[in-house]
Amino acid sequence: MKGGIVSMLYGAAAAKELGLIGDGRIVVHLVPDEETGSVVGAGRLREHGMIDPAAVAMVTGEPSGTSIWNAARGAISLKVSFEGREAHVGQAAFGINTFAHMVHVARPLLAYAQEMAARPTGYTMDPDDPTGSMIVVGGLSGGGSNFNVVPADAWFTVDSRFNPEEDLHAELERMQTLLRDAAAEAGAKVTVEVTQFQPPAGTPPGHPAGAALAACVEEVRGTPARFEMCGGILENRWYDQLGIPAFGYGAGRLDVSHGPDEHVDEPELFRTAAVYALYAADTLT
Secondary structure, rough: OOHHHHHHHHHHHHHHHHOOOOOOOOOOOOOOOOOOOOOOOOHHHOEEEEEEEEOEEEEEOOOOOOEEEEOEEEEEEEEEEEOOOOOEEEHHHHOHHHHHHHHHHHHHHHHHHHHHHEEEOOOOOOOOOOOOOOOEEEEEEOHHHHHHOOEEEEEEEEEEEOOOOOHHHHHHHHHHHHHHHHHHHHEEEEEEEEEEOOEEEOOOOHHHHHHHHHHHHHHHHOOOOOEEEEEOOHHHHHHHHHOOOOOOOOOEEHHHHOOOOOOHHHHHHHHHHHHHHHHHHHHOO
């Protein structure tokens, strides 16, 4: 993230100082909340008319390596909560164990996650990336009051990244149906909260804005640019929905992001800044 910001600011400054943008304008949006839905970040900008629908293109500085991300998955996140009855272990038979309910209800979702992972996308992806929709069941979970007490409350999360080919509304209904049916089997009292629902995004590689970005990447790097779908979600969707061609291109590698050795090679920051400056010149003059 910080590397992307550095490249964007250096690229914009270079484009201005070198007179590459004429009467054009570069707008830099620095917002939070990308990992959890962007509602208070880019979503708020869009809600208040602060994303100009006349923009010729958008690029986000995500760590795409040497590729250009022209598409991204959609996202659905859930919090599944259970209500039971507390009881001391010595009178456990009088309690309603929400942990037992949680285990029962989560099981069909785990099977569903395996099924969706086996449905590949038709979009080009990094050869090392999984091509199916990715679903994490139980990324967070909790409940109970003590080790010797039947838990009267329990909860777990579901986080999903769906390929663009999937119908998000249909998959949300399917997950909710699985949860309702499993809860009925267990006699569980369950509440399902949708904490994120964000559509996929995509700009065709042949779009003039994409072709121009690819040409700039090739000019700086000396090798043809490759278009791929990002395995996660991107801010692109807020711009895509306004008809703005949107791409992810930035220094760094996704496979080292969000890990203990997260880093960006310094020379890549300068190469990326050069790409941004050339792209501004190409699209704004």
